[in-house]
Amino acid sequence: MKKNLLILVLLSGIVTSCDLFTTRSPEEPAGTSSGVVSAYDPETLFENMQSALKDGIVENYMACFVDNSYLNMDYVFTPASGTIINYPSLSEWNLEKEESYFKTLISKLKSGTDVSFSYSITQKDYNQTYYEYTISYTISFQSSSITGDYQGTSIFKIYKDSQNKCVIVEWQDIKKDDYDCWSDLKGRVYY
Numbered sequence: 001m002k003k004n005l006l007i008l009v010l011l012s013g014i015v016t017s018c019d020l021f022t023t024r025s026p027e028e029p030a031g032t033s034s035g036v037v038s039a040y041d042p043e044t045l046f047e048n049m050q051s052a053l054k055d056g057i058v059e060n061y062m063a064c065f066v067d068n069s070y071l072n073m074d075y076v077f078t079p080a081s082g083t084i085i086n087y088p089s090l091s092e093w094n095l096e097k098e099e100s101y102f103k104t105l106i107s108k109l110k111s112g113t114d115v116s117f118s119y120s121i122t123q124k125d126y127n128q129t130y131y132e133y134t135i136s137y138t139i140s141f142q143s144s145s146i147t148g149d150y151q152g153t154s155i156f157k158i159y160k161d162s163q164n165k166c167v168i169v170e171w172q173d174i175k176k177d178d179y180d181c182w183s184d185l186k187g188r189v190y191y
Helices: 002-018 042-055 058-062 095-108 182-189
Strands: 076-078 114-126 131-142 147-160 166-175
Touching (some): 042 114, 042 131, 058 095, 131 182
Antiparallel strands (some): 131 147
16 A cells, blocks of 8 residues: 555656646747748749749749649750850759759858849730740849849749649740840859
8 A cells, every 4th residue: 555655656746747737838930931822823833933032942942843743744944045055954954953953052142142033924825734924034143152133034834733733844944135044043053
C-alpha cells in the first residue's frame, strides 16, 4: 500500500512539474511570408511571379511553372534570338535550369537589394486547351553584383493543371530594341 501511494505521489509530481496538460503559446512561423495565392487565372500567376521576384522565394517562383505531378507536359523556354550565341547554357533550358538560375539570382542579390519587375499584358488569347499571354516587361536591379534594366516581350502558354491552377508550360522571350532581355539575365546568372 505504501509502495502504491509513493508511486502515485511521484507520478503526480512528475505530471504537474512538466506541464504536460497545459497548452503553450503558438510560435511564429519560420521563414518569410510569401503572399502567394493559388493562381486560378493567368493574371494571378503573373502577380505571383512578380511577388516571387520581389521577395526572392524560390518555391513561389517555381510554383508558377508546370509540375509533372499535376500536368504531364514538359516545360519549354525559347530564349530571345541571338542570346544563345552569348549564353550556350540557354539551349535545352528546362525546369532544373530555371530553378538553378533563380536560386543563383537570389544568392547574388544582397539583403536590401531593390528589385523591380513591372509588366503589362499586351495580348491575351484563350483556346480550349491553353491561354496565350503576351507581356511587355522591365526588370530592374540595384545591387553590387547585378545592376541594370532588362526589357523585352514574353509570350507564355499557360495551361490548367489537375488542381485547376494556371502554370507556365511554354515561355518565349523576345528582345526589345537594344536592351538586354530576360534571356540575357538568365544566361548571365546561370552556371
